[in-house]
Amino acid sequence: MSQPESALADAQAGGRAPESLAALAERYGLRRAIARPSMPAYLRQLWDRRHFILTYATSRSVSKYSESALGQLWQVLTPLLNAAVYFLMFGIILGQSKNIEHYPAFLITGVMVFTFTQRTVTGGAKSISSNLSLIRALHFPRAALPLAYTIQELQQLAWSMGVLILFVLATVQKITWLWLLIPVPLLMQLVFNIGMSLFMARIGAFVRDMNQLLPFILRAWLYASGVFYSITERTADQPEILRWVLEFNPAAAYIEFMRDLLIYERFPERWAWVTCLFWAVFALVGGFWYFWRSEERYGRG
Amino acid sequence: MAEVTEGGPTGGGTPTVIVDDLHIVYKVYGAGGDAEKGNAANALMRVLRRQGRPQMKEVHAVKGVTFVAHHGDAIGIIGRNGSGKSTLLRAIAGLLPPHKGAVYTNGQPSLLGVNAALMKELTGERNIVLGCYAMGMTPTEVREKYDEIVDFSGIGEFVQFPMSTYSSGMGARLRFAISSAKTHDVLLIDEALATGDREFKRRSQQRIKQMREAAGTVFLVAHNLDVIEETCNRVIWLHKGKIRMQGDPQEVLDAYNKA
Numbered sequence: 001m002s003q004p005e006s007a008l009a010d011a012q013a014g015g016r017a018p019e020s021l022a023a024l025a026e027r028y029g030l031r032r033a034i035a036r037p038s039m040p041a042y043l044r045q046l047w048d049r050r051h052f053i054l055t056y057a058t059s060r061s062v063s064k065y066s067e068s069a070l071g072q073l074w075q076v077l078t079p080l081l082n083a084a085v086y087f088l089m090f091g092i093i094l095g096q097s098k099n100i101e102h103y104p105a106f107l108i109t110g111v112m113v114f115t116f117t118q119r120t121v122t123g124g125a126k127s128i129s130s131n132l133s134l135i136r137a138l139h140f141p142r143a144a145l146p147l148a149y150t151i152q153e154l155q156q157l158a159w160s161m162g163v164l165i166l167f168v169l170a171t172v173q174k175i176t177w178l179w180l181l182i183p184v185p186l187l188m189q190l191v192f193n194i195g196m197s198l199f200m201a202r203i204g205a206f207v208r209d210m211n212q213l214l215p216f217i218l219r220a221w222l223y224a225s226g227v228f229y230s231i232t233e234r235t236a237d238q239p240e241i242l243r244w245v246l247e248f249n250p251a252a253a254y255i256e257f258m259r260d261l262l263i264y265e266r267f268p269e270r271w272a273w274v275t276c277l278f279w280a281v282f283a284l285v286g287g288f289w290y291f292w293r294s295e296e297r298y299g300r301g
Numbered sequence: 302m303a304e305v306t307e308g309g310p311t312g313g314g315t316p317t318v319i320v321d322d323l324h325i326v327y328k329v330y331g332a333g334g335d336a337e338k339g340n341a342a343n344a345l346m347r348v349l350r351r352q353g354r355p356q357m358k359e360v361h362a363v364k365g366v367t368f369v370a371h372h373g374d375a376i377g378i379i380g381r382n383g384s385g386k387s388t389l390l391r392a393i394a395g396l397l398p399p400h401k402g403a404v405y406t407n408g409q410p411s412l413l414g415v416n417a418a419l420m421k422e423l424t425g426e427r428n429i430v431l432g433c434y435a436m437g438m439t440p441t442e443v444r445e446k447y448d449e450i451v452d453f454s455g456i457g458e459f460v461q462f463p464m465s466t467y468s469s470g471m472g473a474r475l476r477f478a479i480s481s482a483k484t485h486d487v488l489l490i491d492e493a494l495a496t497g498d499r500e501f502k503r504r505s506q507q508r509i510k511q512m513r514e515a516a517g518t519v520f521l522v523a524h525n526l527d528v529i530e531e532t533c534n535r536v537i538w539l540h541k542g543k544i545r546m547q548g549d550p551q552e553v554l555d556a557y558n559k560a
Contacts, residue, residue: 021319021321021367021369021405022321022403022405024316024319024369025316025319025321025403025405028315028316028407029407030316030317030318030319030405030406030407031405031406031407032403032404032405032406048437049434049437051434051439051440052434052435052437055430055431055434056418056431056434056435059420059423059427059431060420062422062423062427063420063422063423066422066423066463067422131417133416133417134417134418134435135396136391136396136417137396137412137414137415137416137417137418138411138412138415138417138418138435138436139394139395139396139409139411139437140435140437296398299396300327300397300398
C-alpha cells in the first residue's frame with residue numbers, strides 16, 4: 001500500500017522530522033471540517049446570511065407562479081378563491097350563520113389566519129428534505145431554509161390580509177382604532193410560525209413519511225381550531241376544562257385575537273395575550289434549539 | 302512510483318488540507334432489490350415483519366485515503382466513475398462526515414458550484430444575485446461582481462431571460478461565472494470545465510489559474526485529462542476508493558492511460 005508512505009513523504013517534504021498527520025495539522029492550526037457552531041455563533045452566521053434568506057424567499061415566490069399565465073396575480077387570487085369556496089360551503093350550503101354575528105367575516109378571518117400557519121408548517125417540513133442538493137453543495141446555516149420558507153409565506157400573507165380587510169370592510173362596514181393593533185397578532189403568529197417551521201424542518205428531514213402524514217394532521221388541527229364554529233358557543237354545556245384546552249390551542253388563540261380586533265371591536269382579553277405570547281416565545285426558542293441540535297446532520301444520508 | 306514529486310513552484314508551502322486515513326461510508330435508500338416489488342401489499346408486509354428498509358445499502362466510497370495539500374497546489378483527482386472522486390471532494394468540503402479518519406483544513410473549503418441554488422424559471426439577472434448570496438457574499442460584493450459575471454459568462458442580453466431558455470453551454474458558462482466570482486481559501490471543482498466552447502474553456506482555465514494563485518489550494522475533478530494536465534501540478538489517481546498513484550501529472554496520467 002503506497003498511500004501512507006507517500007503521505008509521510010509529503011510531511012517530510014519540507015525537511016521536517018516525521019510526525020503524525022494530526023500533529024502536523026495541529027502545528028499549522030488546521031481544524032476538522034465537521035463541527036456544529038455554538039448557539040451565538042450560529043445566530044451570527046444566520047444574521048450574516050439575511051440577504052440570502054430574503055432573496056431566496058423572493059426568488060421562490062417569483063418562480064412559483066412563473067409558469068402560469070396570470071403570474072403573480074395568483075398571490076391575490078389564491079386567498080380570494082379560498083375565501084369564496086369556504087364561504088359557499090360553510091356560509092351558504094351548510095349554513096352556520098344564524099348564531100354567529102358577521103359569520104362570513106368570522107369564517108374568512110379564521111381561514112386566512114389558519115392558512116398562514118398551515119402553509120408555513122407544510123413548507124417548513126419540506127424545506128430541508130427538498131433542498132438536499134443545495135445543502136450538499138454549499139455551506140450556510142441550515143436554519144436559513146425554513147426561515148426563507150416562512151418569509152415566503154409572510155409575503156403571501158400580506159396579500160391575504162389585504163383581501164381579508166377588504167372583505168371585512170364590505171361585510172361588517174366598520175373601521176375602529178383597534179385595527180391599528182392588527183400587526184401585533186400577526187407578529188406573534190409569525191414568531192410562532194418560525195419556531196414551528198424550524199421544528200418541522202428537522203422532523204421532515206429525518207422522518208421520511210412526514211410529508212405524507214402532515215396533510216391529515218393539519219386538517220385535524222384546522223377542525224379543532226374553531227375556524228368554522230365558535231369554541232365558546234360549542235363548549236357552552238361542556239366541562240370548563242374542554243373549553244380551556246381548545247382555547248389554549250395556538251391556532252385558535254391567534255384566530256380569536258384577530259377576530260376580536262377586526263370584527264367584534266373588542267380589545268383582546270388578558271388570557272388571549274398571554275396564550276399568544278406564550279406560544280410565540282415557546283415555539284421560537286424550542287424550535288430553534290431543536291433544529292440547531294441536528295445542524296451538522298442535515299443532508300447526510 | 303509512490304515517491305511524491307513536489308511539482309510546481311509553490312508546492313511544499315504551508316499545508317492547507319490534511320486528509321488522514323479517511324474512510325467515508327454512506328447509506329443509499331431506494332437501491333431496490335428482489336425483496337422489494339414496490340407495491341403497497343409488500344410494503345405492508347415489510348412493516349408488519351419489522352424488517353426496516355431492505356433497499357437501504359451501505360456504500361464504502363472512500364477507503365483510507367491519506368495526503369497533504371499545500372498552499373499553491375492545484376491537485377487533479379482522476380479515476381473511473383464511482384471511484385470516490387466526488388465523495389472525496391465533499392468530505393474535504395466538510396459536507397460528509399468521515400466514518401473513520403479525519404480531514405483537517407484551514408478556513409472553509411468551498412465546492413465550486415452554485416447550481417443547486419439557482420432556479421431555472423428565473424432570469425439570469427436574478428440568478429446571479431441569488432447565487433452570489435448563496436455563496437455568502439455581501440450586497441456590496443454582489444454589486445461589484447455583477448458586471449464582471451455577466452461579461453465573463455458572455456451571455457449578453459440573455460441575462461434578462463429565464464435560465465430555462467438558455468442553451469446548455471450558456472447555462473454552464475453562467476454557472477461557472479457565478480461560482481468563480483468568489484475567492485476561496487481552498488477551492489474544490491467538480492467537472493466544472495466539461496462544457497462550453499473552446500473559447501470559454503480557454504478563459505475558464507485562465508480563471509482557474511488566477512483563482513489558484515489567489516486561493517492557495519485548488520482541487521479539480523475532471524474526466525477531461527487535458528484540463529488536468531494543463532492546470533494541475535499534482536495528480537491523485539483514485540481507484541475503488543483508494544489512492545492508486547499520486548505525483549507528477551505527466552507520470553500519473555501516463556500510467557492511468559496505460560491502465
